[in-house]
Amino acid sequence: MDNVYVNKLGRVALEDQPLEIVERKGLGHPDTMCDSVMNRISVELSKEYIDKFGVVLHHNVDKSLLAAGVAVPAFNGGKVLEPMRFVFGDRATFKVGDEEILVDEIAAKSASDWLKENLRFVDADNVVYQSQIKPGSMALADIFDRKGKFLGSNDTSAAVGYAPFTKTETIIMELENYLNSKSFKRSFPESGEDIKLMGLRKGDDLNITVAMAMVDRFIDDEADYFKKQDEINKAIHGYVDGKFGFDNITIDLNALDVKGRGIDGLYLTVTGTSAEAGDSGQVGRGNNVAGVIPLNRPMSSEAAAGKNPVSHVGKIYNALSYRIANRVMEDVIGVREIYVWLLSQIGKPINEPNVVSAQIIPVDGVELNSVNKQIDEIIAYEFDHLSEFCDDLAMGKISLC
Numbered sequence: 001m002d003n004v005y006v007n008k009l010g011r012v013a014l015e016d017q018p019l020e021i022v023e024r025k026g027l028g029h030p031d032t033m034c035d036s037v038m039n040r041i042s043v044e045l046s047k048e049y050i051d052k053f054g055v056v057l058h059h060n061v062d063k064s065l066l067a068a069g070v071a072v073p074a075f076n077g078g079k080v081l082e083p084m085r086f087v088f089g090d091r092a093t094f095k096v097g098d099e100e101i102l103v104d105e106i107a108a109k110s111a112s113d114w115l116k117e118n119l120r121f122v123d124a125d126n127v128v129y130q131s132q133i134k135p136g137s138m139a140l141a142d143i144f145d146r147k148g149k150f151l152g153s154n155d156t157s158a159a160v161g162y163a164p165f166t167k168t169e170t171i172i173m174e175l176e177n178y179l180n181s182k183s184f185k186r187s188f189p190e191s192g193e194d195i196k197l198m199g200l201r202k203g204d205d206l207n208i209t210v211a212m213a214m215v216d217r218f219i220d221d222e223a224d225y226f227k228k229q230d231e232i233n234k235a236i237h238g239y240v241d242g243k244f245g246f247d248n249i250t251i252d253l254n255a256l257d258v259k260g261r262g263i264d265g266l267y268l269t270v271t272g273t274s275a276e277a278g279d280s281g282q283v284g285r286g287n288n289v290a291g292v293i294p295l296n297r298p299m300s301s302e303a304a305a306g307k308n309p310v311s312h313v314g315k316i317y318n319a320l321s322y323r324i325a326n327r328v329m330e331d332v333i334g335v336r337e338i339y340v341w342l343l344s345q346i347g348k349p350i351n352e353p354n355v356v357s358a359q360i361i362p363v364d365g366v367e368l369n370s371v372n373k374q375i376d377e378i379i380a381y382e383f384d385h386l387s388e389f390c391d392d393l394a395m396g397k398i399s400l401c
Contacts, residue, residue, distance in 0.1 A: 001356065004376055005356070006372050008361070008362065014296055019200075019296075020201040021198070021295040022166075022168045022292055024172045024176045026180055026194065026195035026197070027119075028192060028194035029194050029195070029273075030066045030273065030275040030279050031282060032401055034066050034305075035401040036401055037111045037115075038062060040114045041306065042307065043396035045106055049093070055310075057093040058092070060092075060306065060307050062305060062315075063306070064086065064087060065280065066084060067087065067280050068084055071270045071271070073270050075216060078270045083127050085130060086129050087130045087131075088130070089133060090306070091134060092135070111124075112125065112129070121215060122271045122276075123271075150351045152311065152346070152349055153347065154311045154312050159300040160300055160321055161289075161290070161339070163325035163338055165290075169292050171246075172208070172292055175240060178239055179191065179212070184235070188231070191214065191272075192212065197210055204246050206244075208240075208251050209252045210236065210252065210253045211267065213267060214266070214268050215270075222266065232253065233251055233253050236253070283303045287401045304400050317353070320389060322340075324379055324382050325339070328340075328374075334363045334366035339359040340359075341356070350386065350390075360375070
């Protein structure tokens with residue numbers, strides 16, 4: 001490829017900087033729910049299109065609103081008075097010739113299935129599903145009728161990915177996965193899936209603020225709440241202490257809680273997610289495609305979840321930039337940190353980016369020209385195998401949040 005630029009980044013590696021902030025919105029956070037559900041809808045639409053027509057047809061379902069319902073928590077179990085409402089938006093192909101695709105039904109089933117698989121106490125059959133998905137514009141749909149191995153980009157868009165994770169990003173990612181694991185939920189069923197972590201590193205000291213929705217049916221009273229919260233706090237320390245290379249780790253769990261105020265002073269929910277009453281969600285407000293919100297890093301403004309996997313570079317390049325960055329870190333000796341930028345131009349085939357930029361921070365003593373060729377080869381290889389990558393996106397084999 002002749003439009004690849006590899007240059008040295010004139011900055012200190014993030015791991016060596018004195019301050020770092022990293023966030024992760026967990027499985028049951030309303031924003032993560034929107035990203036996950038809309039991407040499931042895209043995957044199920046892609047499978048339906050491939051099954052009926054042999055190819056993925058035009059769709060972009062990257063708009064949604066999860067509107068919170070009304071719930072009243074109570075010790076030993078409260079009630080959901082009004083269900084949450086999932087609004088699905090944007091565009092899809094509903095008909096080819098005389099063959100119809102049941103887009104709205106696929107969307108509702110995809111959402112219901114995801115909720116049933118991931119949120120233990122949400123009654124997915126009682127959620128209101130409202131589809132505002134409409135047929136796509138002729139100009140964008142026409143991209144899919146043009147011949148060639150690769151479709152034209154349906155947007156002019158930039159994406160950036162990086163590697164490696166810092167130890168702060170690693171602990172935030174792994175801790176949320178642990179807190180939402182089946183084994184943890186068996187030990188602490190009162191722990192809801194709506195978990196948000198905010199990590200603040202100062203030097204080698206790390207503070208993690210954990211917001212965890214507690215499930216009311218497992219809580220007898222205020223004293224029981226704080227007893228179980230203390231047990232969870234100890235379990236978190238047991239998981240993180242001494243394992244990630246920090247001098248000191250402090251945990252603040254449900255920092256808004258106040259003793260003596262009863263239910264009003266506790267983070268108590270009926271279903272384990274704030275989406276039942278307290279917080280709505282939107283696509284694109286959650287984690288990046290690598291799974292965190294890294295406040296010290298550049299990030300794409302595109303919401304990857306729900307976009308189609310064969311022409312929308314807002315999904316393809318977003319995920320591919322991380323694939324390339326990780327491969328460089330795995331295969332090229334002498335790179336301390338890398339940022340990969342991909343830019344498309346609308347209408348231009350997705351395998352012909354307008355520019356590829358690899359910005360690296362080399363290991364001390366390593367010259368740029370000693371790694372240039374290897375990085376070029378990795379980039380060329382990934383674009384040569386772009387169709388397989390898009391297939392994996394279409395089948396949901398690549399996680400996006």
